[in-house]
Amino acid sequence: xxxxxxxAARAALAPRGVPACPLARIASTFGAVGRVRHIPAMSxxxxxxxxxxxxxxxxxxxxxxxLVQGWLYNMRSKGKLHFLxxxxxxxxxxxxVAKGELPDADFEVAGTLTQESSLRVVGxxxxxxxxxxxxxxxxxxxxLVHRSEPFPIAPKEHGTGFLMENRHLWLRSRKPSxxxxxxxEAIRAIRDFFHEREFLCVDAPIFxxxxxxxxxxxxxxxxxxxxxxxxxxxxxxxEATAMAMGKIYVxxxxxxAEKSKTRxxxxxxxxxxxxxxxxxxxxxxxxxxxxxxxIVRRVLENRREDLKILERDIAKLEPAAxxxxxxxxxxxxxxxxxxxxxxxxxxxxxxxxxxxAISDDYDRPVLVHRWPAAIKAFYxxxxxxxxxxxxxxxxxxxxxxxxIVGGSQREDDLKLLQERVAHENLPMDxxxxxxxxxxxxxxxHGGFGLGLERTLAWICGVEHLRECIPFPRMLYKIYP
RNA sequence: UCCCCGAUAGCUCAGUCGGUAGAGCAAGUGACUGUUAAUCACUGGGUCGUAGGUUCAAGUCCUACUCGGGGAGCCA
Numbered sequence: 001x002x003x004x005x006x007x008a009a010r011a012a013l014a015p016r017g018v019p020a021c022p023l024a025r026i027a028s029t030f031g032a033v034g035r036v037r038h039i040p041a042m043s044x045x046x047x048x049x050x051x052x053x054x055x056x057x058x059x060x061x062x063x064x065x066x067l068v069q070g071w072l073y074n075m076r077s078k079g080k081l082h083f084l085x086x087x088x089x090x091x092x093x094x095x096x097v098a099k100g101e102l103p104d105a106d107f108e109v110a111g112t113l114t115q116e117s118s119l120r121v122v123g124x125x126x127x128x129x130x131x132x133x134x135x136x137x138x139x140x141x142x143x144l145v146h147r148s149e150p151f152p153i154a155p156k157e158h159g160t161g162f163l164m165e166n167r168h169l170w171l172r173s174r175k176p177s178x179x180x181x182x183x184x185e186a187i188r189a190i191r192d193f194f195h196e197r198e199f200l201c202v203d204a205p206i207f208x209x210x211x212x213x214x215x216x217x218x219x220x221x222x223x224x225x226x227x228x229x230x231x232x233x234x235x236x237x238x239e240a241t242a243m244a245m246g247k248i249y250v251x252x253x254x255x256x257a258e259k260s261k262t263r264x265x266x267x268x269x270x271x272x273x274x275x276x277x278x279x280x281x282x283x284x285x286x287x288x289x290x291x292x293x294x295i296v297r298r299v300l301e302n303r304r305e306d307l308k309i310l311e312r313d314i315a316k317l318e319p320a321a322x323x324x325x326x327x328x329x330x331x332x333x334x335x336x337x338x339x340x341x342x343x344x345x346x347x348x349x350x351x352x353x354x355x356x357a358i359s360d361d362y363d364r365p366v367l368v369h370r371w372p373a374a375i376k377a378f379y380x381x382x383x384x385x386x387x388x389x390x391x392x393x394x395x396x397x398x399x400x401x402x403x404i405v406g407g408s409q410r411e412d413d414l415k416l417l418q419e420r421v422a423h424e425n426l427p428m429d430x431x432x433x434x435x436x437x438x439x440x441x442x443x444x445h446g447g448f449g450l451g452l453e454r455t456l457a458w459i460c461g462v463e464h465l466r467e468c469i470p471f472p473r474m475l476y477k478i479y480p
Numbered sequence: 481u482c483c484c485c486g487a488u489a490g491c492u493c494a495g496u497c498g499g500u501a502g503a504g505c506a507a508g509u510g511a512c513u514g515u516u517a518a519u520c521a522c523u524g525g526g527u528c529g530u531a532g533g534u535u536c537a538a539g540u541c542c543u544a545c546u547c548g549g550g551g552a553g554c555c556a
Contacts (some may be wrong), residue, residue: 157505
């Protein structure tokens with residue numbers, strides 16, 4: 001179909017009173033689409049002749065009479081006026097219900113609405129400087145879909161324990177909704193980032209026959225007549241796939257059964273693990289800073305309103321949208337800790353206080369590389385300049401949010417890797433397939449893992465990791 | 481596994497020296513044509529986490545347990 005013919009077809013199909021090309025609006029919201037080769041059938045919801053419009057897109061419909069479908073977030077009444085705060089997941093808009101401007105029966109219904117009642121509202125979109133979102137709705141019809149029972153979460157202060165017990169309902173509130181939208185943006189930024197750089201999305205298994213790194217406590221499950229574990233990392237499988245496809249990433253859930261009871265831990269979280277053949281440690285570090293800065297940039301570009309709802313100090317986030325990120329060695333970091341008087345024993349891993357002290361020196365995340373091999377995983381390659389060091393790198397987020405990336409160049413020599421497996425008392429048989437990767441065309445390679453929820457907690461500036469996933473799984477907590 | 485803190489109305493909390501249970505908000509009713517967590521008036525609302533102990537008397541003191549929160553270790 002020629003471009004002109006496509007335009008004509010679009011014009012013919014476009015409903016009255018809306019712009020001729022709905023795809024143009026989608027393109028502007030979701031990023032550029034290529035040449036439009038066909039016009040998809042879009043699901044449209046009509047009520048009494050009015051087309052449903054999401055609250056986020058109301059500013060594009062000023063002057064039009066539209067349908068909004070959603071839930072009552074809050075209501076205030078003033079005499080013969082009702083102010084309905086209606087939410088639909090994309091935003092909140094105020095509907096002004098004035099007696100005389102709609103059927104009396106609808107006015108009466110509006111007056112008796114309870115919080116979180118579901119409803120359809122038809123009204124005229126009008127720009128109003130007093131409205132927080134810039135527009136409000138002059139209501140012409142109110143149709144109750146379901147009258148809500150008293151809603152447990154009043155627009156008031158609540159404790160985190162109570163809110164988490166009602167997580168299925170709390171998701172409807174402003175802050176959780178904003179975080180879910182930022183999460184969606186970050187996930188799409190991640191997929192776009194890797195696609196643009198020719199990394200293929202592959203999936204690693206969730207059931208695994210053995211502990212990947214042999215260290216963490218894992219969830220045990222019955223696997224027919226055997227035992228299996230829920231994966232703690234897709235990395236080893238990622239390495240195998242990278243030897244097949246060159247550059248890949250694994251994006252999936254990860255499970256840890258450790259009894260960590262802090263705001264920085266979940267038992268189920270999402271991890272993104274790129275792995276690339278022919279990458280050395282420097283390549284891994286460049287990739288990591290490029291990656292994290294891209295996620296930050298995308299959220300700043302497309303989800304600024306949500307960051308405002310979250311009261312995020314954007315000035316503190318903006319430097320992280322630019323590369324390069326500072327890089328220091330473990331030894332330099334250790335020296336700096338001593339300089340600052342932070343308690344620390346050389347050779348140890350960093351705990352939360354050490355991470356915070358290191359990151360406080362910079363306005364963006366910092367990469368700490370070349371760690372003592374003794375405290376790092378068996379698969380990390382030794383530094384040829386100093387075999388006591390592993391070619392590993394951690395990225396520590398700013399403002400005390402801690403480690404968000406852990407990565408390394410992998411050991412690609414069969415003999416050395418076998419020695420490491422033996423030294424760590426790992427089951428050699430279970431690792432034969434992994435060792436095969438060093439038998440058949442072994443190459444230098446590396447990658448890292450990024451914890452999605454920790455990254456989101458930092459970007460959103462929220463205190464608790466559990467707020468960054470719709471239904472968090474934590475120590476002893478699995479409801480709702 | 482260890483350390484610290486907490487549990488009183490639907491929610492957030494106060495409750496003095498041990499002496500018969502309080503507030504704000506929410507809910508219900510009513511008033512008000514520009515409210516932004518509206519305001520005002522009235523109304524209803526309690527097995528003080530559970531079990532035991534001390535005492536004439538326990539929300540309050542003691543012990544154990546349960547649940548929740550924070551942290552250490554471990555990790556992303």
